[in-house]
Amino acid sequence: TKEQGQPSIMIYDVNLLKNQIHRLKLEEGLLQALSNDELELHFQPQFNIHSGKVRGFEALVRWQHPKLGAVSPGEFIPIAEENGTILPIGLWVLRRACELYQEMLMVPFPEAVISVNISALQLNDSYFPKHVSQILSETGLPPHLLELEITESMLIASIDAANIRLKELTQLGVRIALDDFGTGYSSLHYLNRLPLHLVKLDKSFIRDICKNNEGRITESIIRLVQDLDIQAVAEGVESYDQLYLLKTWKCDIVQGFLLSKPLREQEIAAFITKQTSV
Ligand code: C2E
Ligand code: CA
Ligand code: CA
Ligand code: CA
Secondary structure, three states: OHHHHHHHHHHHHHHHHHHHHHHHHHHHHHHHHOOOOOEEEEEEEEEEOOOOOEEEEEEEEEEEEOOOEEEOHHHHHHHHHHHOOHHHHHHHHHHHHHHHHHHHHHOOOOOOEEEEEOOHHHHHOOOHHHHHHHHHHHHOOOHHHEEEEEEHHHOOOOHHHHHHHHHHHHHOOOEEEEEEEOOOOOHHHHHOOOOOOEEEEOHHHOOOOOOOOHHHHHHHHHHHHHHOOOEEEEEOOOOHHHHHHHHHOOOOEEEOOOOOOOEEHHHHHHHHHHHHOO
16 A cells, blocks of 8 residues: 555665765765875786786775775776766876886886776777877886776777777887676677787686686686787686686786785885895
8 A cells, every 4th residue: 555655665765865975975076086185006916927926016096085985996986987087087097007117116126017997988088198108208117018908898889999099009009908808798809809918807707717617718718818919817816726727727917816915005115025035
């Protein structure tokens, strides 16, 4: 009846309202996050599986909201993409990440690659390659040490447009990684149509590789990617068993909590020193 129905409708509305208020707070907060210095980059080391040495770092953005506390990028990046704040945030991330190079020269650890996640909106921006080139020259980072991570979901709108932009970027000398590989619908289609240097196998292809048969697809993807002269990166490596299998399959690069969590900037120098002195 009507009386019984109403309360549940109200409860539903309250939750919906709460979600919308939370979202509005995030949207509003994002506009000030940069000017209030609330963003920070963490860097997760990536390892060459054969030598066991650090080959680079992936920059991962963190947001400390003044009232809500830590907000994960998984939550705020999609909002920033919707309201366009990802453009200034993305440039800030790129600059900060490239600046890390100067710090590494001091350690000294000059050949580490810096990987930066790029959103669709940035890739669609025709000025993006100019911004990248400017940031490279300002920070002194050699172009071949910058890797831009893109996902296939951003290519679906127009692969041709994306391809033109990616070629402009590779002409600068930077390298392109296809991130979250295997989570989309037409991944294989992109492999030889884009100027790719690396493919990052999504965590979901690493999680169960130790179970019987589950690893077969992963092993085949690694081989397929390498046959196309693209390096294979495994992310989300959490156990020695996974690492062992990936080594057996000659995957090129590994990243994951087993090897290192993302590090704060202040932790990097100590981390590198520890690594290179082994
Ligand atoms: P992603 O690019 O796939 O980044 C890898 C995520 O996996 C990171 O989460 C990282 O902390 C986490 N991770 C690393 N090792 C492991 C592991 O062994 N196991 C598990 N379960 N997870 C692991 P994070 O930092 O929360 O970032 C989430 C996503 O947010 C990223 O996924 C990326 O898509 C996006 N993101 C982060 N920073 C940026 C940025 O600066 N710009 C853009 N556009 N997106 C970003
Ligand atoms: Ca990534
Ligand atoms: Ca990924
Ligand atoms: Ca992702």
